[in-house]
Amino acid sequence: xxxxxxxxxxxxxxxxxxxxxxxxxxxxxxxxxxxxxxxxxxxxxxxxxxxxxxxxxxxxxxxxxxxxxxxxxxxxxxxxxxxxxxxxxxxxxxxxxxxxxxxxxxxxxxxxxxxxxxxxxxxxxxxxxxxxxxxxxxxxxxxxxxxxxxxxxxxxxxxxxxxxxxxxxxxxxxxxxxxxxxxxxxxxxxxxxxxxxxxxxxxxxxxxxxxxxxxxxxxxxxxxxxxxxxxxxxxxxxxxxxxxxxxxxxxxxxxxxxxxxxxxxxxxxxxxxxxxxxxxxxxxxxxxxxxxxxxxxxxxx
Amino acid sequence: xxxxxxxxxxxxxxxxxxxxxxxxxxxxxxxxxxxxxxxxxxxxxxxxxxxxxxxxxxxxxxxxxxxxxxxxxxxxxxxxxxxxxxxxxxxxxxxxxxxxxxxxxxxxxxxxxxxxxxxxxxxxxxxxxxxxxxxxxxxxxxxxxxxxxxxxxxxxxxxxxxxxxxxxxxxxxxxxxxxxxxxxxxxxxxxxxxxxxxxxxxxxxxxxxxxxxxxxxxxxxxxxxxxxxxxxxxxxxxxxxxxxxxxxxxxxxxxxxxxxxxxxxxxxxxxxxxxxxxxxxxxxxxxxx
Numbered sequence: 001x002x003x004x005x006x007x008x009x010x011x012x013x014x015x016x017x018x019x020x021x022x023x024x025x026x027x028x029x030x031x032x033x034x035x036x037x038x039x040x041x042x043x044x045x046x047x048x049x050x051x052x053x054x055x056x057x058x059x060x061x062x063x064x065x066x067x068x069x070x071x072x073x074x075x076x077x078x079x080x081x082x083x084x085x086x087x088x089x090x091x092x093x094x095x096x097x098x099x100x101x102x103x104x105x106x107x108x109x110x111x112x113x114x115x116x117x118x119x120x121x122x123x124x125x126x127x128x129x130x131x132x133x134x135x136x137x138x139x140x141x142x143x144x145x146x147x148x149x150x151x152x153x154x155x156x157x158x159x160x161x162x163x164x165x166x167x168x169x170x171x172x173x174x175x176x177x178x179x180x181x182x183x184x185x186x187x188x189x190x191x192x193x194x195x196x197x198x199x200x201x202x203x204x205x206x207x208x209x210x211x212x213x214x215x216x217x218x219x220x221x222x223x224x225x226x227x228x229x230x231x232x233x234x235x236x237x238x239x240x241x242x243x244x245x246x247x248x249x250x251x252x253x254x255x256x257x258x259x260x261x262x263x264x265x266x267x268x269x270x271x272x273x274x275x276x277x278x279x280x281x282x283x284x285x286x287x288x289x290x291x292x293x294x295x296x297x298x299x300x301x
Numbered sequence: 302x303x304x305x306x307x308x309x310x311x312x313x314x315x316x317x318x319x320x321x322x323x324x325x326x327x328x329x330x331x332x333x334x335x336x337x338x339x340x341x342x343x344x345x346x347x348x349x350x351x352x353x354x355x356x357x358x359x360x361x362x363x364x365x366x367x368x369x370x371x372x373x374x375x376x377x378x379x380x381x382x383x384x385x386x387x388x389x390x391x392x393x394x395x396x397x398x399x400x401x402x403x404x405x406x407x408x409x410x411x412x413x414x415x416x417x418x419x420x421x422x423x424x425x426x427x428x429x430x431x432x433x434x435x436x437x438x439x440x441x442x443x444x445x446x447x448x449x450x451x452x453x454x455x456x457x458x459x460x461x462x463x464x465x466x467x468x469x470x471x472x473x474x475x476x477x478x479x480x481x482x483x484x485x486x487x488x489x490x491x492x493x494x495x496x497x498x499x500x501x502x503x504x505x506x507x508x509x510x511x512x513x514x515x516x517x518x519x520x521x522x523x524x525x526x527x528x529x530x531x532x533x534x535x536x537x538x539x540x541x542x543x544x545x546x547x548x549x550x551x552x553x554x555x556x557x558x559x560x561x562x563x564x565x566x567x568x569x570x571x572x573x574x575x576x577x578x579x580x581x582x583x584x585x586x587x588x589x590x
Contacts, residue, residue: 006403013396014389113440115354116381122372133497270589297356 001250007127008135011101017135019052025056026085030149034240038158062182064164072173073154076261079174079290082151083144083183087190089138094132095192095215098201102291111295121295125202129288132198133191152176174209182261186268193246193271196280199287206294243280246271303365304329305451306351310359312506313346315456320508322345323359328451331480333497337577338488338504344487347504348455351485352381353504364450373518377406380449382440384459391430392511394422394439401443413446434465441469445476452477458493466493474499501573503580510580523562524571525552531565538562542579553579 012019063071103123105111114124152174156166204216224236271277304327313321321343328334338344350356353375355366361368364376378415387577388397394417402410414416419425419439428436437458441468444452458466470493488494502510513521527535527550538561539551554562562568571579 001403001406003404006400009403010396010400014391025322068475109383110388112381112383113389116352116376116383117401117404118373118376118406141406170486 004127007119007123008131010129011128011131012135013032015097015136018097018137019131019174022089023086023140026089027143027150030082030085031154034154036150038154060159060162060164064159064169067133068173071169072175075170075173076175078263079148079151079176079179080261082148082184086140086144086147087187090137091194093140094161094198095201097102097136097212098128098132098198099205099216100241101132102202102205102295124290124293125206125288129198133195137187137191142182144183145176148174148176148179149232150173179261182265187262189268189272189277190246192281193243193277194285196287197243199284199291202291203208203287203294206291238256241278246276305364306485307362308347308350308360311347311361313343313350313355313359314358317452320507321350321357324504324507324509326502326509326512328483328500330480330483332499333478333484333486334500334502334504335491335494335503336571337491337573337583338487342463342504343507344504347454347491348453348485349489352376352379352453378449379451379453380444380447381453382444382455382457384456384524385496386466388428388436388440392428393424394426394428394431395424397428397439397443398424401447401503405447407448408443409446409448414443416442416445424542425530434461437465437469440471445472450482452482452484454484456488457486458488466490466576468573470494491577492572493575498573501579505581511576518576519570521556522571522576523554523557523559523561524569524575525554525565526550527547527552527565528566535565542575544578550576 044096063074066074103116117119152170155170159169161167199213200220201216204212208215220236220240224234224240227236230236306326307525308324310322310323310325311321318340324343324347334345335343338493346355350357350361351363351368353372355545363375364378368375378475392400398413399408401408401413417439420432420442422435422439422442428439433441454496458469461469473484475498486494486498498515499512501511502509511518515552521543523533526546529549532550535550537553538557541555542553544551551569552565553575559568
């Protein structure tokens with residue numbers, strides 16, 4: 001008997017599609033695209049670099065001849081680009097998970113079964129919260145690292161085929177040993193940053209009698225609208241915007257200094273140091289307490 | 302022996318209206334108690350209070366625990382089947398076993414597996430693929446493998462066909478009951494549990510109108526198939542209820558001596574269903590006759 005592990009497993013069983021198969025399918029798709037690009041590109045493709053038409057082999061050669069720092073920047077940009085779809089996918093997966101996890105069990109009345117077993121409501125809700133912010137992102141991250149690793153293997157083969165030194169050009173430049181810890185740190189901070197959003201979805205999921213997603217979206221929007229309408233201020237709207245822009249600053253803003261990787265890490269560390277993050281965690285805790293309270297008193301929908 | 306469940310002035314209010322008006326009862330070990338009443342009488346509310354699923358006023362002790370504040374401990378020793386529909390459809394049978402084994406300290410997995418082997422339920426099937434009867438068997442397998450002191454059943458056989466209903470109660474009796482454990486059951490299918498029960502509680506509009514051991518019930522209530530010429534005499538003895546069967550009148554008496562009733566006609570032990578109708582005062586309130 002191990003309650004905590006069992007509770008996490010239970011969430012995984014129910015949402016294996018989103019947590020497990022989605023990142024795997026995504027990785028498979030990205031690698032397949034790479035293989036297609038490599039094979040067809042080698043045969044037919046021409047790409048223009050500095051006004052010169054190049055085939056794929058020439059392009060690799062062209063990149064290999066650049067200074068090391070430039071090469072590293074290119075390879076790391078591509079690797080970061082490869083991890084981006086995973087972050088976006090897991091964001092949607094955990095949002096839909098969060099908005100459904102305390103609603104669906106009331107709707108299908110299975111809550112009566114879950115609550116007939118000796119597991120407290122707080123343990124259940126916390127296990128679900130850990131699933132959203134820990135298990136799901138960890139699995140997505142693992143899949144994105146595996147994808148990056150396989151992508152680098154493909155690149156190694158391509159480089160080998162063109163007599164380009166593999167280690168120096170593919171592995172030393174991409175430096176996955178420093179890339180992966182940085183991405184892990186950035187993801188962990190992003191999840192803390194998203195905690196209030198997920199907490200809010202949990203609260204609505206535990207409260208809504210129907211259409212929790214609609215309620216979760218409409219309530220903040222209506223409140224923000226009412227605020228700007230009647231108080232002529234935009235505090236709430238600003239808060240919402242800040243929350244969504246935080247992790248996406250990589251895409252929206254170009255920060256000139258340093259590599260893409262260090263920009264991403266710095267962006268995450270800035271979030272971590274901000275008061276907003278900690279205020280958000282307090283809000284998340286309040287939402288969770290509310291969700292636990294609601295689950296304790298609620299029967300079926 | 303200490304009562305497993307003990308309620309004193311148990312009250313429940315929803316909004317402004319009171320649905321339980323302070324009921325008192327005890328459930329002793331080794332009993333099978335039927336809690337019978339029309340919809341909205343407070344049956345499910347009473348069960349929910351016992352299971353810590355709802356708040357209440359008054360005193361309630363279940364296995365010496367307070368259901369509101371000690372729910373997690375309580376549910377280690379109390380098993381509950383709501384009705385057949387509550388097992389999640391996406392869960393696999395093997396996962397259901399894994400889950401209960403993972404969270405319940407008194408679950409004997411081998412026992413549940415033995416039980417399932419005697420059914421046609423496959424371990425890798427999803428619950429959504431099982432028939433309603435199979436889901437009930439699975440739920441029963443899970444619950445009977447829990448070493449619980451009190452089993453609470455709320456309409457456990459709702460929507461099942463008669464074969465499964467019979468099998469359900471047979472299994473329940475064979476596998477579950479011993480002198481230390483009790484069952485509290487609510488159902489609409491009163492006839493089927495008639496011979497199972499050791500105690501009977503009738504609840505009406507939030508009040509217990511009958512709370513008695515079955516032996517005492519059969520002592521106390523007598524049904525008489527009265528000879529037509531003696532109907533007026535029978536009415537003199539203030540019967541609880543009167544109904545027509547095949548052209549003759551059947552009277553139900555509360556606490557009349559058998560000797561005097563025997564002169565009126567043929568004596569019967571009333572069925573719980575007839576007793577129920579009589580006690581509830583015929584048709585439910587608001588329903589035209």
